[in-house]
Amino acid sequence: MSWFGRSKLPEVGTTIFTVMSRRAQALGAINLGQGFPDYDIDPRLTERVAEAMRQGHNQYAPMEGLPALRAGIARKLEAGYGLCVDPQDEITVTLGATEAIYSAIQALAGPGDEVIAFDPAYDAYEPAVRLAGARCIRLPLAPPQFRYDWDRVRDALSDRTRLILLNTPHNPTCTVASAHDLDVLAAMVAERPITVLSDEVYEHMVFDGRAHASVLAHARLRERSLAVFSFGKTLHATGVRVGYAVAPPALTAELRKVHQFNTFSIAHPLQQAIARYLEECPDTGADLPGFFQAKRDRLRAALGGCALRLPPAAGTFFQLLDFSALAPPDDVAFAERLLTEAGVASIPLSPFYAAPPPLSCVRLCIAKREATLDAAAERLGAFAQRLARAGA
Ligand code: GLN
DSSP, X not given: OOOOSOOSSTTOOSOHHHHHHHHHHHHTOEEOSSOOOOSOOXXXXXXXXXXXXXXXXXXXXXXXXXXXXXXXXXXHHHHHHOOOOOHHHHEEEESHHHHHHHHHHHHHOOTTXXXXXXXXXXXXXXXXXXXXXXXXXXXXXXXXXXXXXXXXXXXHOOTTEEEEEEESSOTTTOOOOOHXXXXXXXXXXXXXXXXXXXXXXXXXXXXXXXXXXXXXXXXXXXXXXXXXXXXXXXXXXXXXXXXXXXOOHHHHHHHHHHHHHHTOSOOHHHHHHHHHHHHHOTTTTTTHHHHHHHHHHHHHHHTTTOSSBOOOOOBSSEEEEEOTTTSOSOHHHHHHHIIIIIOEEOEESGGGOSSOOOOOEEEEEOOSOHHHHHHHHHHHHHHHHHHHHHHO
């Protein structure tokens, strides 16, 4: 034994994303599990990164983020949402959205505090809350449409509630919060000392003509929210690990107190490159709804007549796969069969729940080349037929 302490996260293992990616690789399966694109990034971004290193931007960047990048983010927020955000005091560049969420939770919640999250909840939320010493209250989104049950939220609020963790567009259910949802939330927290931490990394992946309802664009939520975004998602480059948090100055100041001791500052050449890229491509992100909607629709069309059904997907680069017509409601077992028998890696929803109910859906990532989606659809379709025949 080389360690004598007590685990602070005793029941936490390796994330389901890592586990499924490893297994997909070992088995040579098509990996629609962990959310990342399998196609090339814009070569102009590659060039800007190489150029930034050649030009010597290889030492620490400022702790809060490169001024040119924060200015670019402010312009992007103005173009996208009509917002006036002060890049000096309201934007912090972070190591992906995950660091922003982690640092924000450490900064804003502590022992005796409660943090509300909605199940299925992204797996990074609760461990961050517990490491902060706070308690995570998990409230279910109501299936099959995974809508907010605001009465239940109201009942769960207490004097100890410090944070509400929102995620829209929502991973893994592919739903989006409506303007009405935000109104109800704003009214509910109005007289309480509650901050909204809103994970909006899929802000540009909203389909069928919908507009993304950001907490930043909601006048009453804006003043009490910290919203988190991701260049990894927007630039199709999850490996760059550059994200940012937007919040009023007082919240930003608290976030930075943790950020500076957590990651301190973010990869300088990458920040330079993204800043220049945003200057060159001021409408970055604008093409993403069409880009991902086409992928979603391609997969949906390919599985059109299949007994594996695809519930509506309003946003994110995921798509749920409903297997209730073919197998018992055990998503972990079904994901295992998809992997080993169909050769397609997916993500079960159970790990996103504090206490998972019987589940009949797994999550697929659609941020893939057409050929990948077509090959996966073929395997899924053939597997569904085999299951249907076996059951008949
Ligand atoms: N956000 C990615 C997903 O939901 C996973 C990131 C990770 O592997 N931690 O698939």
